[in-house]
Amino acid sequence: MKTINPLLLSILISLLSSISWATSAHIHENFLQCLSHQVPNSNSFSKVIYTPHNSSYASILQSFIRNLRFTTPVTPKPLVIITPLQEAHIQAAIYCAKEHGMNFRVRSGGHDYEGLSYVSYEVPFVIVDLVYFQSITIDVENSTAWVQAGATIGQLYYRIAEKSKTLGFSAGVCPTVGVGGHFSGGGYGMMSRKYGIAADNIIDARLIDVNGRIHDRKSMGEDLFWAIRGGGGASFGVILAWHIKLVPVPKIVTVFTVNRTLEQNATKLVHRWQYVADKVDDNLLLRLFLRRVNSSTEDGRRTIQASFVSLFLGGVDTLVQLMQESFPELGLVREDCIEMSWIDSILYFADLSGEPLDVLLNRNTSVADYYFKGKSDYATEPISEEGLNRIWKELIAAPIETFEFLFSPFGGRISEISATETPFPHRSGTLYNLHYALVWEEKGSSEFNRHITWIRRFYSFMAPFVSMSPRSAYLNYRDLDLGVNNKGNTSYGQASIWGLKYFGVNFERLAHVKTMVDPGNFFKNEQSIPIL
Ligand SMILES: Cc1cc2nc3c(=O)[nH]c(=O)nc-3n(C[C@H](O)[C@H](O)[C@H](O)COP(=O)(O)OP(=O)(O)OC[C@H]3O[C@@H](n4cnc5c(N)ncnc54)[C@H](O)[C@@H]3O)c2cc1C
Structure with missing residues (x-):
């Protein structure tokens, strides 16, 4: 076998990396230009777009990473991070990512076990981080709440308890988990035997689809509304907010x-x-x-x-x-x-007994x-x-x-x-x-x-x-050992290896919904639902 001259090899590597750097730089520039065209004259928008040249890029990226496995030098990094302030910013990010062939990730609480909300093995990619979508409105009279997808379950529990001693919500134990990923993947917690998982208590949702259209339950239709309550949001669009049914809790x-x-x-x-x-x-x-x-x-x-x-x-x-x-x-x-009280039990199970209640508002940005x-x-x-x-x-x-x-x-x-x-x-x-x-x-x-x-x-x-x-x-x-998608598209048969484990009989319907709402497979990741 012929050996390659090491000097030639290093020239080749640096040539290839400079080509890929130049390609990235090109996509990067076009993407940024596209964003500025989509949301013209917006000072506020330009302030929430971070590239590796920004001094705060690294801290924004790391702020919600919970697992050192995804902070290594070889972990793929986003070309751009956007922390949108308005829905129009997310619409622009979707449009421009599609136009310029960027992979797209959305992050709520960043607790994904495999880091899929902020790591993409298909590059280049952009992260939309919903850290400014945290508003929560509690309607005690109707026992319901609207919660934006970037809020954490700790924030939700706190806001409910602030308004009522006899209402709660059935979701997970760790207060810093985000409602964007948690509710769309299920959401098991200490009241699940009484009231089901979080996804069982969702009555409406707002979502941006692949064409940038904003939907509620009525306009998205029952198939898509079904899919995002346990099928994972990331395959279908960007969930903006959930409308949830609160549940009765005793005073003690x-x-x-x-x-x-x-x-x-x-x-x-x-x-x-x-x-x-x-x-x-x-x-x-x-x-x-x-x-x-x-x-x-x-x-x-x-x-x-x-x-x-x-x-x-x-x-x-x-x-x-x-x-x-x-x-x-x-x-x-x-x-x-x-x-x-129920809210004190939230602290108890989170190992926070004795802390003031507002510790639940802390997103733990360390x-x-x-x-x-x-x-x-x-x-x-x-x-x-x-x-x-x-x-x-x-x-x-x-x-x-x-x-x-x-x-x-x-x-x-x-x-x-x-x-x-x-x-x-x-x-x-x-x-x-x-x-x-x-x-x-x-x-x-x-x-x-x-x-x-x-x-x-x-x-x-x-x-x-x-x-x-x-x-x-x-x-x-989530466990990528169960199987991952190919780069590009993956057949239903191949994805069934992991899909049937998570979704059983529902996997086929999820693939039908995916094919209907995102036929170009824009919202994809290593374990997104395949198109048929
Ligand atoms: C410390 C810890 C404790 C946990 N405790 C529990 C528990 O008690 N019960 C339980 O059931 N689970 C628990 N989990 C698992 C947790 O529910 C999942 O990891 C969940 O997906 C995290 O949601 P997130 O928004 O924080 O994560 P993210 O990493 O932000 O998102 C997870 C996935 O959802 C997607 N996503 C996020 N936001 C949106 C959005 N707005 N629209 C579309 N897609 C979106 C992401 O792209 C990603 O694919 C825990 C995890 C950790 C790390």
Whole structure:
């Protein structure tokens, strides 16, 4: 085989990169010119357009990145970031990105597990960051609210509680999650057994389509309105705002966290939990966290700790009675329980107890300080005690430090809704969701490989214990290991590899809606819905 002269190679590389730089610079200039034509005489618009030449470009880009995996020097960076102040700015961005062949990303809270709201592996690309679309209007009389897509769920919860002590909303636990991505991908939280997921409580939406037209539910039609409530917004347009139905909450709710290690009978309790958690009274949601800890009984020995973390929509007396009837094995006593308001329970589950309520307004703009990889599964059958013991053995021996396993129960309202009512198909027959979260701080590719290899192996190891055909996964816990689209267009068959896992029977309808509303496949990413 002929070897290439290193000097020639370096000349070639610099030539190619200067060509690609020149092409990018050309697109970049044309794109910026296009924006200024679309929104003429707008001083305010030019102030919210950031290119790598702006001193604040890096801080704007990083402000909502939650995961160090996507802040490396080789992570693709946007040619332009826009933080629109008005709908016309978003319309201009869509129009000009289409005209000039730019890929398009929209970011709300930036919590996407694979960074798809701010990283595109097809370049060049532009990010529209909805940080200035945060307005929230609460209508107590009708128990509804309009919330703009750039708001966080913490801001939403705060604004609801500001107006009413007896209204709440059913969505996730982490206050900095954005409603743009979270609601369009599902939105599971501590009231989901009582009221369903966030997407089940959306009654209208405003969205900009690929032609820059602004729609509400009526003008977008029921197919598109169906698709954006669980099918992910990014395949269909830019969601501007959601109209949501608020839900009643009692003035007093009760929370508890009970920890049990293997030495304290955790295996039997976890086993039993699988028969109880999806069937118990809908007012009770009993989540289960599993972590490896050092045993307190034997020096240095590792064990598994099961933490039963619960919200009950009612007072402590009823809860203790209910637990004695349905899950006496846990041995819950009054002293384990704390009564509080619903909004204080939001702080409790977010590990913010004791903080002032307005901490919920903090979007936490600090840069990411850890690496993270998440995966998910669904259980449709309980795992046997023998199976649990095998899992514990695997976790205890795992050559990684910080791993968390979370089981979130279904049943109640989530499971009453039919599997085709929204694109979120995990309904009747689903016992619980399994979430695998691996966090590390060590830099470098060998650490990256060590962690990613382990979590992939663990995911394979879990196969016999979870749903199969398809092996279901939760869109909001996005995982590119499940499969990715090609650059350009991807066939329905190829995309089905990951699409059926997230959407089951709904995947085909999603592809029909996509073909209808975005036939040119402008709104695309590594796991966007394909056109037919
Ligand atoms: C720390 C943490 C805690 C979490 N807790 C929960 C939880 O309790 N329950 C749960 O169900 N999930 C939870 N999640 C997952 C979370 O719901 C998803 O990651 C969700 O997609 C995040 O939405 P976002 O707007 O913050 O993210 P982004 O990264 O901004 O967006 C996610 C996706 O939605 C698209 N998108 C965002 N805004 C719009 C818009 N306006 N129009 C169209 N498309 C849009 C993006 O392009 C991207 O594809 C958590 C995630 C993290 C990191």
